[in-house]
Amino acid sequence: MKALAPGTVIFHRHRGYGVITHVNLLTGWISARFGSESRTLDLNLSTDEVQFADGEAILFRRAPPERMPHARLMAMVRSLHAAGYEKLYLYSWPKPSGLHWRWHLFTGQRNWMQRPWREGWYGSGADYNVNPVMGWGDSPGATTEELVHALAKFDPQGLARALGRDEDHTAWFADVCDALLPGYMYSLDMEKPAASGLRDMPPVPVIPVRAGLPAYDGPDIGWPPGWAGLWTRAHVMPAPKIRLAPQEEEER
Template identity: 85%
Template sequence: MKALAPGTVIFHRFRGYGVITAVNLLTGWISARFGGEARALDLNLSTDEVQFADGEAILFRRAPPDRMPHARLMAAVRALHQAGYQKLYLHSWPKPSGLHWRWHLFTGPRDWMQRSWREGWYGSGADYNVNPVMGWGDNPGADTEELIHALAKFDPQGLAQALGRDEDHTAWFAMVCDALLPGYMYSLDMQRPNGGPLVDMPPVPVVPVRAGLPPYSGPDLPWPPGWAGLWSRVHAMPLPKPNFTGIPETP
């Protein structure tokens, strides 16, 4: 995929060669200057037959994009599980506003509440709406193989920690992917109905990843292995590493 950004030289069948001055990949509109024109022209990538300078067509996807990346992440995690990286886990939960869903990939021990955070391995649907990348050097719209290659290049030491066997979780994850992909994602949000106590083992919440999809009507999904008992104890996020030197550590 070639870069499409301000400064890219393009060719238009009626205007000739020009330079992009602004681009909005969410709407498919760009602004470009051609020759000696004093102002930029607005062009639509879907209908105005814009090409790169070497003649390659710029094809813009007309279908609405996923409003959240979770389904793409699920497909990548399933492929990595099949390749032997079974100690790789995907946690997803809604932001307090309920408008967007966060996601977090982690490796190593399967401890859902005391998991460690890694740079570039977590994100939010709110950020994805304006910058549709995962954050580890991937390109917008990258397929499953490209996502895995980018992650392995970005953090090979971190991904190596996912090597190993976790057969019960891998089987659960494959079952969930078969039931939900490509239009739906799961959320591991433990809701309190009307502010009351947690309901022990309710069905896993399911959310569509694209606008216009009907609510999920498939079978109820069980919770992943390792969640038993989490409804009956305090949920605490990972604590910072203790520092006994007295010298502040730089982040």
């Protein structure tokens, strides 16, 4: 899509050619001047059939917008898995308010509890609502292929760490994508155990990525490989290694 900014020449089927004087992409409204220097007309990009001067349509939110980018990220990760970058993992979890979901792409060794220690790329649905980009030089509405190329160009060294085989996770992720895309995403938020101890493992929570979609009623989604044991032991980070002083090492 071409740039849309004050000064852009547009065409309207009832008003003819005009010039944009103001743009509000958060609401989808523009102001334009058609032949009069003193009078502007407000137009809605979703319903007023505004075109660029060369006849290309200006389309804005014809369908309900995504509230979160996770489904697009899932499609991108699946594409990278197919290209051999199988050590790439997508972790999703809600903010404490529950209004938005965060995401974290990380690479290398698959260890869900030590995920915060892994290098990767982060984002939040709250930021995405205002500026719908992932943050690595992509553009709003970029296709899966465009997202892959943008990430590879932005951080080739980071993406190179995802090269390798993880067949169990890749198979699980492909099944999840088949069940959920394009309208739903998963959340790996682990409920805190009740006072009586750890509860049985429930299905993975599934959330729609667009407003107006019904609640998910498809098959239950299992937890990813390497997750099952987290329900049967305490979630304690490993202790740092004990380093003995040189004198103590000699005595030993």
